Amino acid sequence: MYAFEIERPKSLADAVAAIGAEEAQFLGGGQTLIPTLKQRLAAPSKLVSLSGIAELKGLRMDDAGRVCIGGGTTHATVAREAAAHYPALAALAAHIGDPAVRNRGTIGGSLANNDPSACYPAAVLASNATIVTSNREIAADDYFEGMFTTALEDGEIVTEVRFPIPQAANYQKFAQPASRFALVGVFVAKYADGVRVAITGASEQGVFRWSEAEAALSKSFDAAAIKGLAADADGLIGDMHGTPAYRAHLIGVLTGRAVTAAAG
Amino acid sequence: MRHVGDPIAAVVAETYEAARDAAEAVVLDIDELPAVIDMKKAVAPDAPLVHEDIGSNLCYDWGFVEENKAAVDAAFEKADHVTTLELVNNRLIPNAMEPRVAVGDYARATGDHTLYTTSQNPHVIRLLMGAFVLGIPEHKLRVVAPDVGGGFGSKIFHYAEEAFVTFAAKALNRPVKWTCQRSESFVSDAHGRDHVTKIQLALDKDGHFQALRTETYANMGAYLSTFAPSVPTWLHGTLMAGNYRTPLIYVNVKAVFTNTVPVDAYRGAGRPEATYQLERVIDKAAREMGIDPLEIRRKNFVTEFPYQTPVAVVYDTGDYNATMDKLVEIADLAGFEARRAESAKNGLLRGLGVNCYIEACGIAPSHLVGQLGARAGLYESATVRVNATGSISVMTGSHSHGQGHETSFAQVVADMIGIPEDMVEIVHGDTANSPMGMGTYGSRSLAVGGSAMVKATEKIIAKARKIAAHLLEASDADIELKDGKFSVAGTDKSVDWAGVTLAAYVPHNYPLEDLEPGLEEISFYDPSNFTYPAGAYACEVEVDPETGRVRIDRFAAADDFGNIVNPMIVTGQVHGGIGQGVGQALLEGAVYDDNGQLLSGSYMDYAMPRADDLPNYVVDHSCQTPCTHNPLGVKGCGEAGAIGSPPAVVNAVIDALNRGGHKVAHIDMPLSPARVWAAMQG
Known part of the structure; x- marks a missing residue:
């Protein structure tokens, strides 16, 4: 690590004010940033920790019936407290990393980082969630802009994520053997106005919606509806853990399993 | 530099952070040269040379036993059946819990050097470093290796950092400490295995082994590490008889330099490579000839001792039918068919893999x-x-x-x-x-x-x-x-x-x-012979045909370690060894790109086995034929699990796929979901 200053603001307003410095960076749960610092791959002059800001933490239900999760809420809290409202989302959170990761890592940190193999982006995109920031509200379809790239601007903090609750949903993660991030992860969510299918882990562009499957499943929410439907291997990740063709194949298998699990 | 991780400069500082800052300030004027990673490309005529002064990347070409070669070839000519298998014994990165550490100290008043180091053999380090590197006589050099957090072979060898801290402590008249980071360990601890082999087994029509011949390319990496040349030769060629009466054996090994981390002994060292290829080719032969895999082994077992193998060593004692009988019992092989039917109901392909192993331990006369x-x-x-x-x-x-x-x-x-x-x-x-x-x-x-x-x-x-x-x-x-x-x-x-x-x-x-x-x-x-622990292992897997994912459901090990002093420690050694063997079979594998960058350079890409990758093992060491030539009658148990388990796992996966209608003859380790799925696609 290189030397840096750290500030621990108690309010969102103070955090936004503190980030002014040129090389300053927000620190959420630190699950990506801290290892990066330890490897000396980043050298911020100042870190602004978001961990002490009470207004970023916790879950609530809003008037529209959405489950709203503060950006600084840990995966462990989501796993525990979302279970009654949105079980598929809670189950996803319960299987991110290990207990140490789940008790430090936050939903806001995960979404700001937008790792192409992270789990949360699939839930957010499939749920058509709204990302609320210190400045504005961003629809999920407008938020994810590619691998490690989002619509967030410098100094903007994810304050809350609002998930409309689906009629049925399920997340299937096929773990990469070493990291146990998603080699492919599929989140399927069925709403009154249609089915959304979001794929993580597979694409060089990060999380994306599988529109062919959505169309088929919106007509018939049954794994049989996507039999014979193949995801396009073009643009998918190929590495030592799997070829693009293998990832494309897994997208089909996992989507079917997610639908079966959600429908059951 | 000959490989990524090859040390070229050292920095000593007052603090760890200052040392890292200073190391970053060192400007390296490096021109990237062509690299060679693949062993067969390395021995091609136009390959870039790892060592210009040698003029070839072929370190040695070893035939064993050379006098047998003609007779072996003749036996193949008239054999009823010949089974051929080409396979890779994947390169492994050791990953002991504690990374390497070295502290040098020097007493100017007496001229005494002390090296504290994470070594498996402090006297050997004292001899190698004192006599051959720094020229310090033994009575002026003390080497201390207190509690060390695991080695698995990787801490046998003498490493540059040990010599450097010893040298620097005298130069600076201060204690000098170096601690390896995990990411440095990946590119500086000697790796293991990395053999590419073609093995052929000649049989008569009843499945009796007539002759065996092998051709192996063994990766040495960029330099010869301490014991490296002995691993593919005397720790490998001498074990090619396995538990069987094969009258004629010829082993050829070509050791090759490449632009990779040096490869040396790793838990089993040569013996896992021998066991894997032998037990895989036997399994393939059994499948081709329609003979039960247990039966083909039993009909070829050595049953009379002492037994002079055609590859130099003499087995003093053993009872391979006894361990096989014990395996059949503890693995409940009789219940396999019912378990297979149950798996099939869940859409999963169950397979059974069985193999034997023998190793030469108690090193050495x-x-x-x-x-x-x-x-x-x-x-x-x-x-x-x-x-x-x-x-x-x-x-x-x-x-x-x-x-x-x-x-x-x-x-x-x-x-x-x-x-x-x-x-x-x-x-x-x-x-x-x-x-x-x-x-x-x-x-x-x-x-x-x-x-x-x-x-x-x-x-x-x-x-x-x-x-x-x-x-x-x-x-x-x-x-x-x-x-x-x-x-x-x-x-x-x-x-x-x-x-x-x-x-x-x-x-x-x-x-x-x-x-x-x-x-x-x-x-x-000084022992008069090696000891020869042996045993029989069985693995049952379930393969998900939709994803290629393998789950080990059952694993049983029947070992003969001779007399046993502490059964709990022996059981623990077998458990740990099987864990490492399963790691090799399903998860672990060092991957380089063509330029010599280690792509599997961290736990993000190099998969170590975790507790939930492993089943509850059934292990038994009640079959005991005491060693005849040491006073305790013991044989050694530290490496058995790592030697015996990889072929059991791979045999089981191949069995599962074939029972499921997929005519797959072989898949190279690690049997990742992607590889298993690709094999099923034909």
Whole structure:
């Protein structure tokens, strides 16, 4: 690590004010940033920790019936407290990393980082969630802009994520053997106005919606509806853990399993 | 630089952070040269040379036994059936829990050097570094390797950092410490395995083995590490007979330099490579010929001992049918079909893999390894120091870095005398305390180091008996030792252990004219043969045909380790070995790109086995044919699990796929979901 200053603001307003410095960076749960610092791959002059800001933490239900999760809420809290409202989302959170990761890592940190193999982006995109920031509200379809790239601007903090609750949903993660991030992860969510299918882990562009499957499943929410439907291997990740063709194949298998699990 | 991780400069600073800053400030003016990673490309005529001065990347081309080659080829000509298999024994990165550490210290007043290091063999490091690197005589160099957090072979070897901190401590007249980061370990600890092999088995129409021949490319990496050349040769070629009476065997090994981290001994060292290819080709032959995989093994077992193999070594004892019988029982092979049907109901393909293994442990008879070209003697030493009150310090040249020597060695000595184990302390890991010893690897510690301890303790008992005879005014022939008490046979006259030991150091009533005072003895034990642990393993897997994912459902190991001192430690060793073997079979594999960058350079891409990758093992070591040539009758158990398990796992996956209608003959390790799925696509 290189030397840096750290500030621990108690309010969102103070955090936004503190980030002014040129090389300053927000620190959420630190699950990506801290290892990066330890490897000396980043050298911020100042870190602004978001961990002490009470207004970023916790879950609530809003008037529209959405489950709203503060950006600084840990995966462990989501796993525990979302279970009654949105079980598929809670189950996803319960299987991110290990207990140490789940008790430090936050939903806001995960979404700001937008790792192409992270789990949360699939839930957010499939749920058509709204990302609320210190400045504005961003629809999920407008938020994810590619691998490690989002619509967030410098100094903007994810304050809350609002998930409309689906009629049925399920997340299937096929773990990469070493990291146990998603080699492919599929989140399927069925709403009154249609089915959304979001794929993580597979694409060089990060999380994306599988529109062919959505169309088929919106007509018939049954794994049989996507039999014979193949995801396009073009643009998918190929590495030592799997070829693009293998990832494309897994997208089909996992989507079917997610639908079966959600429908059951 | 010849590989990523090749050290070229060192920085010493007051703090760790300052050292890292300074290391970053070093400007390296490096021109990238063409690299060669693939062994077959490395031996092609136009390949970039790893060592220009050698003029070739072929380190050696070894035929064994050369005189047998013509007869082997002739046997293949007239065989009823020939099975051929080409396979890769994947490169592994050792990953001991504790990374390497070295601290150099120097006393200017006396000129004494001390090196604290994470070594499996401090005396060997003292000899190699003192005599061949820094020119420091042994009496001015102390090497201390206290509790070390695992080695698995990777801490046998002498590394540059040890020499550097020793050198720098003198230059700066300060202690100098270096600690390896995990990411450095990946590119600087010697790797393991990395063989590419073509193996052929000739059989008669009934499945009797007629001849075996192999051609192996063995990756040395960019430099020859300490024991590297011996791994694909004497630790590999000599094991190619396995548990079987194959009359004719020819092994060819081409050792190759590449622009990769040096490869050296890793848990099993040559023997896993031998076992894997042999047990895989037997399985393939059985499938091709329609013979049951257990039956083809049984009909070829060596059953008479001693057995002279066609590859130099003589097996002293064993009973391979007994371990196979035990395996059938503990693995519940009779219940396999019912379990398979149950798996099929869940849409999963269940397969059964069975194999045998044999290894040569208790390394090694010095005269033999000398004839074979080794530059080391492979005896072991022990000093048994009995203190005045009867407690005992045993100084051993073996090194414990997780093997539990402190427990099992103390048991051996305490049992011989009949005193509680807590009266015996095992001292190891410091050249200032222990006699010159060769350290721990090759499942040698109890078989060789334990034998030295037995020999020294026998000397102690012989002398103590004489002291007791004097104290009891009897002839030493009449003195009996039982439960720590010396008594005169047929009388109630006795003296206890502490009475004798006190007399040895307070020799008032003592036969000083015949016997020196004190009670301390040393022994150096050089084995007359290797030991040959053997066993039979079974693995059951479920393969998800939709994703290619393999789950190990059951694993059973029936081992013959000869006599056993501490069953719990033996069980733990087998568990750990199987974990590493399963890691190799399903998860682990070093991957380089064509430019020599290690792509699997961290735990994000290099998959170590975790608890939930492993089943509950059933292990049994009740089949015991004691070693005939060491005083304990022990054979060694440290590497068996890692040697015996990879073929069991792979045989099981291939079996599952074939039972599921996929005609897959082989998949190279690690059997990742992606590889298994790709194989199923044809």
